[in-house]
Amino acid sequence: MTWLLLAFLGGVLTILSPCILPVIPLVFARSGRNFSRETVPMLGGLALAFTVAALLAAATAHWLLVANEIGRYAALALLGVVGTSLISESAATALARPFTHLGGQLISRTRERSGAPVANVVIGMAIGLLWAPCAGPILGLVIAAGARGTAPRAAMLFLTFALGAVMSLAVVTSLGARIIARVRQAGAADVVVRRVLGFATLVTVIAIFFGWDVALFSRGGLVQTASAEELLVSRLTPGAVAKPIAGISLDAFAAEEKARAAAISLSAADGALPGFDGGSEWINSPRLTPESLRGKVVLVEFWTFECYNCLNVLPHVKELYSKYKDRGFVVVGVHTPEFARERVPENVRREVKKLGIDFPVVIDNENKIWNAYHNQYWPAMYYADATGAMRFYHFGEGRYDEQDKVVAKLLAERDAAPVRGDR
Numbered sequence: 001m002t003w004l005l006l007a008f009l010g011g012v013l014t015i016l017s018p019c020i021l022p023v024i025p026l027v028f029a030r031s032g033r034n035f036s037r038e039t040v041p042m043l044g045g046l047a048l049a050f051t052v053a054a055l056l057a058a059a060t061a062h063w064l065l066v067a068n069e070i071g072r073y074a075a076l077a078l079l080g081v082v083g084t085s086l087i088s089e090s091a092a093t094a095l096a097r098p099f100t101h102l103g104g105q106l107i108s109r110t111r112e113r114s115g116a117p118v119a120n121v122v123i124g125m126a127i128g129l130l131w132a133p134c135a136g137p138i139l140g141l142v143i144a145a146g147a148r149g150t151a152p153r154a155a156m157l158f159l160t161f162a163l164g165a166v167m168s169l170a171v172v173t174s175l176g177a178r179i180i181a182r183v184r185q186a187g188a189a190d191v192v193v194r195r196v197l198g199f200a201t202l203v204t205v206i207a208i209f210f211g212w213d214v215a216l217f218s219r220g221g222l223v224q225t226a227s228a229e230e231l232l233v234s235r236l237t238p239g240a241v242a243k244p245i246a247g248i249s250l251d252a253f254a255a256e257e258k259a260r261a262a263a264i265s266l267s268a269a270d271g272a273l274p275g276f277d278g279g280s281e282w283i284n285s286p287r288l289t290p291e292s293l294r295g296k297v298v299l300v301e302f303w304t305f306e307c308y309n310c311l312n313v314l315p316h317v318k319e320l321y322s323k324y325k326d327r328g329f330v331v332v333g334v335h336t337p338e339f340a341r342e343r344v345p346e347n348v349r350r351e352v353k354k355l356g357i358d359f360p361v362v363i364d365n366e367n368k369i370w371n372a373y374h375n376q377y378w379p380a381m382y383y384a385d386a387t388g389a390m391r392f393y394h395f396g397e398g399r400y401d402e403q404d405k406v407v408a409k410l411l412a413e414r415d416a417a418p419v420r421g422d423r
Contacts, residue, residue, distance in 0.1 A: 005158045010138030011164020025204040027414025041117040047162035055156040056340045075126035083201030088238040132306045273384040278368025286362030297410040299331045301381040305351040316400045331359040336370045386414035
């Protein structure tokens, strides 16, 4: 029950994170309709589809991953037609012609004159297939707990997380209905309201299809929820979060810096770089090992390409790599996926190229590297010195100045006492 409560509260908090923003226009477009017959089935379909997609993310069968990818594009197509039908019924009819009879029925049921619960469940499922919540501490724990347990337990955890998010979205939808009602009272014609909602839906669908949602929504969160999630985890499941494998946090480093005014001496290391055994494929580099990295200062960053927080951190990681790579600094990006489409190697290779990442990336689809580092966060940064000892760690965004100082000091420390085989 404690885990279910934690998962539910984690879902509730997603309304405050940037990752929920892409689906809000899609949900908001259904505002002003009968709550029990249309809104509830839609939100139920969203929760169901997210649960199934999250369970598929743990599957290794390639055909399941491909099926999930196809489902995502089908969802975009359906929501595109829904948005178009809100703008123009004649256009919706024309778009429906190439579809099957079943597709035509679904499209017709999405029009304003019909409130069929089944059609709204389908629309909700389409939205659920497009939603990838932020990977905060709670979702990381839920995914890890689901991976270690049985499929029914994993399904219950994911569904509970989704229901928490759905409850928050229900509040947003209710507020949206009130706003629309006031707009209509002010004299706006129903056709204008409908077309505005349809336009918002189409813009969102296009943004998600081309990946523009990252730029549009990644910095649009109201607050950062990581601290609230960490508080919940510490209160409800204090033994659930594993201690970092080694080193000290950058928060502690910042405190040291403030107290000691740029001292070069760093705290003693208490663990070795675990390495990358279990990685299935390397991008931009041959296979790397702790031995091959000896003499280098190493940043191991855990990320995944649909994590908004990871993408917000990426420019800073790239800048850090560009600044220090010629002095013996190496970044190893460990791509540990959350959901199914992030498990497809072709997708990872494409995103690495599109994002302009030129440092080594290893694909960790089985979470073996993740587990070796006792990691539970996206993004997470682990710094090792030139001897291969773990020295510092940081979870989430921020602390960019401290990370720059850490790299500079570890390099200065290496240069003051060169390691055998460094060059």
